[in-house]
Amino acid sequence: xxxxxxxxxxxxxxxxxxxxxxxxxxxxxxxxxxxxxxxxxxxxxxxxxxxxxxxxxxxxxxxxxxxxxxxxxxxxxxxxxxxxxxxxxxxxxxxxxxxxxxxxxxxxxxxxxxxxxxxxxxxxxxxxxxxxxxxxxxxxxxxxxxxxxxxxxxxxxxxxxxxxxxxxxxxxxxxxxxxxx
Amino acid sequence: xxxxxxxxxxxxxxxxxxxxxxxxxxxxxxxxxxxxxxxxxxxxxxxxxxxxxxxxxxxxxxxxxxxxxxxxxxxxxxxxxxxxxxxxxxxxxxxxxxxxxxxxxxxxxxxxxxxxxxxxxxxxxxxxxxxxxxxxxxxxxxxxxxxxxxxxxxxxxxxxxxxxxxxxxxxxxxxxxxxxxxxxxxxxxxxxxxxxxxxxxxxxxxxxxxxxxxxxxxxxxxxxxxxxxxxxxxxxxxxxxxxxxxxxxxxxxxxxxxxxxxxxxxxxxxxxxxxxxxxxxxxxxxxxxxxxxxxxxxxxxxxxxxxxxxxxxxxxxxxxxxxxxxxxxxxxxxxxxxxxxxxxxxxxxxxxxxx
Numbered sequence: 001x002x003x004x005x006x007x008x009x010x011x012x013x014x015x016x017x018x019x020x021x022x023x024x025x026x027x028x029x030x031x032x033x034x035x036x037x038x039x040x041x042x043x044x045x046x047x048x049x050x051x052x053x054x055x056x057x058x059x060x061x062x063x064x065x066x067x068x069x070x071x072x073x074x075x076x077x078x079x080x081x082x083x084x085x086x087x088x089x090x091x092x093x094x095x096x097x098x099x100x101x102x103x104x105x106x107x108x109x110x111x112x113x114x115x116x117x118x119x120x121x122x123x124x125x126x127x128x129x130x131x132x133x134x135x136x137x138x139x140x141x142x143x144x145x146x147x148x149x150x151x152x153x154x155x156x157x158x159x160x161x162x163x164x165x166x167x168x169x170x171x172x173x174x175x176x177x178x179x180x181x
Numbered sequence: 182x183x184x185x186x187x188x189x190x191x192x193x194x195x196x197x198x199x200x201x202x203x204x205x206x207x208x209x210x211x212x213x214x215x216x217x218x219x220x221x222x223x224x225x226x227x228x229x230x231x232x233x234x235x236x237x238x239x240x241x242x243x244x245x246x247x248x249x250x251x252x253x254x255x256x257x258x259x260x261x262x263x264x265x266x267x268x269x270x271x272x273x274x275x276x277x278x279x280x281x282x283x284x285x286x287x288x289x290x291x292x293x294x295x296x297x298x299x300x301x302x303x304x305x306x307x308x309x310x311x312x313x314x315x316x317x318x319x320x321x322x323x324x325x326x327x328x329x330x331x332x333x334x335x336x337x338x339x340x341x342x343x344x345x346x347x348x349x350x351x352x353x354x355x356x357x358x359x360x361x362x363x364x365x366x367x368x369x370x371x372x373x374x375x376x377x378x379x380x381x382x383x384x385x386x387x388x389x390x391x392x393x394x395x396x397x398x399x400x401x402x403x404x405x406x407x408x409x410x411x412x413x414x415x416x417x418x419x420x421x422x423x424x425x426x427x428x429x430x431x432x433x434x435x436x437x438x439x440x441x442x443x444x445x446x447x448x449x450x451x452x453x454x455x456x457x458x459x460x461x462x463x464x465x466x467x468x469x470x471x472x473x474x475x476x477x478x479x480x481x482x483x484x485x486x487x488x489x490x491x492x493x494x495x496x497x498x499x500x501x502x503x504x505x506x507x508x509x510x511x512x513x514x515x516x517x518x519x520x521x522x523x524x525x526x527x528x529x530x531x532x533x534x535x536x
Binding site for chain 2: 069070086103
């Protein structure tokens with residue numbers, strides 16, 4: 001559902017008000033809801049947190065990383081503050097790691113589990129000692145690839161641009177949570 | 182169907198249970214998703230409808246609630262939705278556009294929201310400081326559900342949820358407290374700050390963003406990952422008990438040092454509630470808070486907590502309109518609210534006098 005106020009964003013805020021004894025319901029996107037001064041729900045606060053943390057810790061990442069199961073992009077995750085499916089936790093593991101660290105008491109579940117199969121965790125990113133140098137070069141490579149994307153787009157070489165973007169996405173997905181060091 | 186609830190005082194508002202003087206209620210909520218499906222927001226309406234039926238059938242087979250009542254928000258009026266919200270049976274985020282619905286036990290202790298941001302949210306709510314009892318119940322329910330529904334879970338992160346703030350146990354434990362003395366003595370700001378540092382959050386009556394009207398605060402855990410369910414509960418309970426000690430000390434201090442001022446406040450609240458012809462819900466909740474403290478401190482006669490709690494819940498807008506059987510203008514609501522309060526208080530005091 002698209003926000004009827006701006007006709008742009010997805011509706012995320014549902015709000016009921018009573019005007020002259022009648023219930024009036026509003027369905028708005030986050031921006032319009034904030035503009036109209038409706039109280040923000042925890043979900044909105046979470047979206048803000050996700051988008052701020054992400055940008056601080058991953059200056060070099062790209063926005064077109066997407067979940068192979070549900071199609072949620074990193075951009076969607078940033079703006080909506082919600083994951084799309086269980087697989088997203090693997091897809092965006094590197095992006096989520098600093099957030100989980102800030103929100104919780106550890107990075108491993110302790111407590112009840114259902115019987116049966118559990119999803120496997122994503123491959124452990126190499127430790128900081130192993131990556132100290134590599135992370136640097138990866139970041140440089142991403143920056144270089146981004147410049148090449150721009151050039152390819154200017155040259156209207158869209159196939160090449162798409163190929164480069166895939167490469168950037170793969171590189172970003174492989175980067176560990178401690179990249180900022 | 183919903184009229185059944187109207188006559189009841191839900192057990193969480195019975196005003197009994199441990200520490201009921203200061204703790205209204207304890208609540209646990211588990212977030213669960215069905216394996217293999219996208220989370221609710223990334224499903225189409227049709228997929229969500231199908232999932233609703235699948236989950237509802239699973240809940241019935243698991244036999245977790247006797248005679249569950251089922252409400253699909255699409256099928257009920259906005260007034261009824263608001264009524265369920267006021268009774269804490271659904272959240273603000275559950276929406277008709279998202280094919281949200283709820284299954285509720287007849288006694289309203291257990292409710293299961295379907296198609297909230299997570300596929301399933303199980304809630305157990307009880308009067309007083311009863312987190313252990315709630316945990317025993319919700320753990321049993323969750324295990325029963327598990328035999329019928331396959332929940333999304335990963336080896337390292339536990340139960341997977343739409344919001345990363347719920348991942349792990351998927352459990353939010355919260356305790357609703359009445360803290361008038363700490364508010365009057367301006368201690369509450371410091372306490373809320375300290376809670377933040379301890380990994381707990383303090384919110385108003387209806388969750389984040391809602392004002393702390395009636396000196397009522399919900400204290401809940403933030404972290405759901407890296408701590409077990411029982412650790413989360415015992416950490417929360419330990420802090421809640423500390424706050425109770427502070428609130429008691431604050432009340433004693435008010436009574437010892439400023440008795441006349443306190444009595445004046447309480448009797449003024451009693452007079453307004455006993456005489457007003459028009460009263461808003463905001464004013465009601467503030468005055469009820471003072472009245473309740475007056476009863477707790479023995480300043481007023483013994484108005485049962487049950488009565489105060491029933492006024493507290495039934496004076497809300499949707500409850501009044503359900504009582505009246507029709508939608509009402511704000512002014513008519515304020516008039517009906519004033520009448521309801523006058524009658525309930527008079528009746529309670531008459532019964533008290535007869536004892």
